[in-house]
Amino acid sequence: MCRLGLSTMAEFTGGDDYQAEFDPKVYLERFKFGEDTFGENYLNFSLKHYCKTFTSGVVKGDTLIDIGSGPTIHQLLSACESFKEIIASDYTYRNHQELEKWLKNEPGAFDWTPVVKYVCELEGNRYRGWKKQIA
Template identity: 65%
Template structure:
C-alpha cells in the first residue's frame, strides 16, 4: 500500500501517551469491546493450565500492559519487546512506578473481576512487575527479532496488534511470522491477538496504516509456518465506539501450537 507507515515514521510520530489515552482511558470504569474481549479471552487462555511455562515473550508490547495481566501468573519470566524507543520508555515508566506514568488501575481491576477477584488488583500489578525481567528492542522483520540480544526459545510467544501494524503486505507478514516463530520452542504456544479487515488506526491526529487481514489468511500462514491452530475466537466490531478511529470488521484471538 502506498500510504504504508514505515519504521522511521513510527519512531518519529507514534505518541504512546496519545495512544494510551485514546484506547485505554476508561470512562466511568467502563471498558470498550476490544479491551473486554481481549482481557476475557486471554484470561481463559492463560488460566486454562495449558499455556504456561518458564518464559513468555511479548512481541510488540508497545506502551501497554493489558495483554500481560493474565499471563503474569502463568509464566515465571516475561520479556517485553517493542520497536520504538518512546514506547519502551513509556512501558518502563509504569514498570518502575515513575511519576506521570499511565494509570492502568481501572483496566487491572477489570481484569481481576474477570478472574473472579482471586487477588487484589494492586497485587496483580505487583505480580506483573516482578515477572517482567527484560524490555528489549524488537524488529519482527529481522531474522532475530531481538537483535543484537539473543534470547533462549520461550514457552509462549504473545503478540497483540503488531504484525498487522509492522508489515506492509502479505509477504512481509509471513516473513514476520516466521521470524517471531524462531523465538518459540517446539511444542510451545503462539497467541495472536488483533483485528481483521483493518486498514488504518488513529493515534492523536495522525493516521497509521494497518495490513488488511482475514481469518483464512492467518490460518494458512500459521499452518505453513508449522503450527496447529487449537483455538480461534472472534467478535464483531461495535460500530459506534470506533467511528473515525479504526476501520476493522472484528477482533480475534488465535492460539496455535508450534510443532517440532
C-alpha cells in the same frame, strides 16, 4: 492456505514508521475505561480472550516474550500466573520510556489500576499485589 500478495504485504507498518509516528500517549487514551466507546469495546473483547486463553492452563511455560508490547501491559495481565517470567519488548524508545515510567511509578505514568481490577474480576478476584513481583 492463505496467500498474501505484494499489495497486502505493502500495507504493513514498518518499524521506522512506528519510531517516527507512534505516539504512546495517544495510543494509551483507548485504555481508559469509561471514556471512549471504541477503546472500551476493544479492551473488553481482548481482555476476555486473554483471560480465557491463559486461565485455560493450555498456554503456559517458563518465559513469555511479548514482541511489540507498545506502551501497554493489558495483554500480559492474565499471563502472569502462567509464566515464571514475562519479557515485554518494543521497537521504539518512546514506548520503552512509557513502560519504564509506569514501572517506576513516576509522575505522568499511565494508571493501569482500573484495567488490572477488571482483569482480576474476570479471573475471579485473584488480585494479589502482583506489581510487587515485577523486578
